[in-house]
Amino acid sequence: xxxxxxxxxxxxxxxxxxxxxxxxxxxxxxxxxxxxxxxxxxxxxxxxxxxxxxxxxxxxxxxxxxxxxxxxxxxxxxxxxxxxxxxxxxxxxxxxxxxxxxxxxxxxxxxxxxxxxxxxxxxxxxxxxxxxxxxxxxxxxxxxxxxxxxxxxxxxxxxxxxxxxxxxxxxxxxxxxxxxxxxxxxxxxxxxxxxxxxxxxxxxxxxxxxxxxxxxxxxxxxxxxxxxxxxxxxxxxxxxxxxxxxxxxxxxxxxxxxxxxxxxxxxxxxxxxxxxxxxxxxxxxxxxxxxxxxxxxxxxxxxxxxxxxxxxxxxxxxxxxxxxxxxxxxxxxxxxxxxxxxxxxxxxxxxxxxx
Amino acid sequence: xxxxxxxxxxxxxxxxxxxxxxxxxxxxxxxxxxxxxxxxxxxxxxxxxxxxxxxxxxxxxxxxxxxxxxxxxxxxxxxxxxxxxxxxxxxxxxxxxxxxxxxxxxxxxxxxxxxxxxxxxxxxxxxxxxxxxxxxxxxxxxxxxxxxxxxxxxxxxxxxxxxxxxxxxxxxxxxxxxxxxxxxxxxxxxxxxxxxxxxxxxxxxxxxxxxxxxxxxxxxxxxxxxxxxxxxxxxxxxxxxxxxxxxxxxxxxxxxxxxx
Numbered sequence: 097x098x099x100x101x102x103x104x105x106x107x108x109x110x111x112x113x114x115x116x117x118x119x120x121x122x123x124x125x126x127x128x129x130x131x132x133x134x135x136x137x138x139x140x141x142x143x144x145x146x147x148x149x150x151x152x153x154x155x156x157x158x159x160x161x162x163x164x165x166x167x168x169x170x171x172x173x174x175x176x177x178x179x180x181x182x183x184x185x186x187x188x189x190x191x192x193x194x195x196x197x198x199x200x201x202x203x204x205x206x207x208x209x210x211x212x213x214x215x216x217x218x219x220x221x222x223x224x225x226x227x228x229x230x231x232x233x234x235x236x237x238x239x240x241x242x243x244x245x246x247x248x249x250x251x252x253x254x255x256x257x258x259x260x261x262x263x264x265x266x267x268x269x270x271x272x273x274x275x276x277x278x279x280x281x282x283x284x285x286x287x288x289x290x291x292x293x294x295x296x297x298x299x300x301x302x303x304x305x306x307x308x309x310x311x312x313x314x315x316x317x318x319x320x321x322x323x324x325x326x327x328x329x330x331x332x333x334x335x336x337x338x339x340x341x342x343x344x345x346x347x348x349x350x351x352x353x354x355x356x357x358x359x360x361x362x363x364x365x366x367x368x369x370x371x372x373x374x375x376x377x378x379x380x381x382x383x384x385x386x387x388x389x390x391x392x393x394x395x396x397x398x399x400x401x402x403x404x405x406x407x408x409x410x411x412x413x414x415x416x417x418x419x420x421x422x423x424x425x426x427x428x429x430x431x432x433x434x435x436x437x438x439x440x441x442x443x444x445x446x447x448x449x450x451x
Numbered sequence: 452x453x454x455x456x457x458x459x460x461x462x463x464x465x466x467x468x469x470x471x472x473x474x475x476x477x478x479x480x481x482x483x484x485x486x487x488x489x490x491x492x493x494x495x496x497x498x499x500x501x502x503x504x505x506x507x508x509x510x511x512x513x514x515x516x517x518x519x520x521x522x523x524x525x526x527x528x529x530x531x532x533x534x535x536x537x538x539x540x541x542x543x544x545x546x547x548x549x550x551x552x553x554x555x556x557x558x559x560x561x562x563x564x565x566x567x568x569x570x571x572x573x574x575x576x577x578x579x580x581x582x583x584x585x586x587x588x589x590x591x592x593x594x595x596x597x598x599x600x601x602x603x604x605x606x607x608x609x610x611x612x613x614x615x616x617x618x619x620x621x622x623x624x625x626x627x628x629x630x631x632x633x634x635x636x637x638x639x640x641x642x643x644x645x646x647x648x649x650x651x652x653x654x655x656x657x658x659x660x661x662x663x664x665x666x667x668x669x670x671x672x673x674x675x676x677x678x679x680x681x682x683x684x685x686x687x688x689x690x691x692x693x694x695x696x697x698x699x700x701x702x703x704x705x706x707x708x709x710x711x
Contacts, residue, residue, distance in 0.1 A: 120529065120532065120533060122529075146532040146533070148528065148532075148562070150525070150558070151554050151555070151557075151558040152554060154522070154525075154554075154555075155522070155525040155554065155555050155558065156525075158518060158519065158522035158525035158526050158529070158555070159525045159526070159528050159529040160529060161518060161519075161522070161525075161526050161529060162498065162516065162518070162525065162526035162527060162528060162529020162530040162531075162533070163529035163530070163532065163533045164529070165516040165526070165529070165530060166496065166516075166529065166530040166533035166534045166537075167533065167534075168529075168532075168533035170529065184519055185519055185522070188518065188519045192516075192517075291496050291514035291515060291516045291530070292496065292514065292533070292534045292537065293493055293494045293495065293496060293513075293514060293534065293537045294492070294493050294495075294512075294513050294514045295493040295494070296493070299511070299512055299513050299514050299515065300514050301508055301514070301515050301516075301517070302515070302516040302517060303508070303517050304517050304518065304519065305501070305505065305517055
């Protein structure tokens with residue numbers, strides 16, 4: 097479609113999934129992700145797909161597991177507490193090498209709290225379940241990016257046979273912006289590994305349980321080789337005015353958008369500030385962040401949590417520049433003013449050549 | 452020489468490691484035979500839970516999906532909606548169906564999902580070594596009820612099958628047992644009826660199989676048969692709990708013709 101549409105984030109994400117060929121959606125109502133479910137409730141049947149409101153997030157993710165096992169493009173959307181409930185099955189999806197798309201409209205925790213938050217970063221990038229694995233985690237920073245990444249997530253999931261997480265947040269889902277939708281996908285290639293009836297072939301067995309230690313070790317190695325491949329081919333990030341900065345901001349999602357405005361207003365008064373915005377949160381762009389940091393005087397990581405991506409930034413920087421952090425939590429978001437003040441403090445501390 | 456008996460194509464040649472006297476072996480065999488006789492080997496997808504029922508993955512020579520403990524009815528929902536013309540069934544134990552997976556079981560029933568559930572009730576968690584199950588009977592000694600099931604400590608046995616039969620989305624419920632040859636033959640017939648109900652798209656079909664577990668019950672195989680008759684069947688009786696009224700005669704007739 098060429099036309100631009102002015103729409104709310106949660107609807108845009110749902111429509112992008114339908115355009116990508118998602119024909120199985122299930123979820124459980126949870127603020128602030130319920131609207132994705134509502135959109136699917138109204139639109140999925142028009143596409144001849146299946147929409148179910150499951151009895152819990154636990155059931156929902158397992159329905160996704162079943163649909164994926166039978167070869168269907170499947171998606172669920174939830175928020176932090178519901179996502180946590182799905183943890184065991186995230187691992188099962190990985191063990192069974194099933195493709196699926198999981199949207200987390202992050203709202204924070206622990207417990208039954210809410211507001212603006214980025215506190216699920218650890219959960220998704222460091223595993224998101226028990227055992228040796230990672231998800232492919234995408235952190236959109238705008239509604240258009242959310243649409244494009246959700247649309248592409250299904251192809252990525254199918255190609256690498258991994259679950260893909262769209263790590264969205266409250267502001268992203270509940271803002272309205274003008275976006276362009278991609279063209280609907282047609283003629284999706286069927287896969288040969290699905291458990292959809294062993295007609296004219298040997299049986300397909302979707303397995304989550306193996307007990308031969310050597311066999312499991314071999315599969316684990318293969319899994320991590322797959323992650324290395326994904327890191328090589330699918331790494332995404334945005335560098336904004338980062339070639340010549342004294343203070344390098346690192347942020348993702350909606351916070352990065354706020355940080356981008358701060359880069360501009362800092363530059364206006366002669367402060368040399370830049371931004372690296374990781375888009376793939378796993379695999380994380382360690383090299384890009386490290387190289388940019390090495391050219392700067394200080395790094396400031398800004399997040400709506402107590403310092404989660406901060407640890408990946410420290411790993412990336414490897415001591416080549418001091419790494420500082422500013423965060424707001426409990427449902428609050430860092431503001432432009434606060435970030436600007438932090439930069440000011442850093443530049444005073446480090447001394448600067450500002451005119 | 453004429454071949455009068457052979458293993459159905461729907462079974463592999465793998466030897467199971469099931470215990471002597473375990474009822475699961477009979478279940479796997481009967482399901483495989485019925486699927487073979489109905490000509491549905493290439494249309495079948497098994498959704499297998501965690502427990503001793505997991506051995507089905509090795510034994511069935513058709514598509515199968517293993518899933519997390521208790522989740523089979525949700526997974527089967529996903530499978531059946533994606534490939535609605537295929538024969539989808541779950542194989543679950545008493546922990547899978549009546550404990551950790553009760554919500555999934557109940558809501559698949561409420562939604563009237565068109566797959567078949569085989570609920571293997573052997574009154575204990577055999578795979579973990581013989582722990583108390585929701586269907587363990589009062590007084591039953593297990594590893595987690597060493598002085599016998601006491602309602603004050605362990606609660607009462609859960610009548611999950613009876614509860615599911617009350618839901619409108621459920622079209623067929625029957626309980627079978629293997630304590631003698633006649634009951635095994637009846638079980639096979641009922642497995643066929645359950646599959647016919649699925650093929651007719653009438654709603655959820657559920658067969659509870661009272662299955663012997665000498666290891667979990669700490670009895671020998673013959674004593675286990677007596678245990679079923681004396682201790683389990685009085686609480687969980689055999690027979691039909693629900694049948695589709697209008698189609699009852701037709702599915703029974705079709706099944707009788709197939710078995711001839």
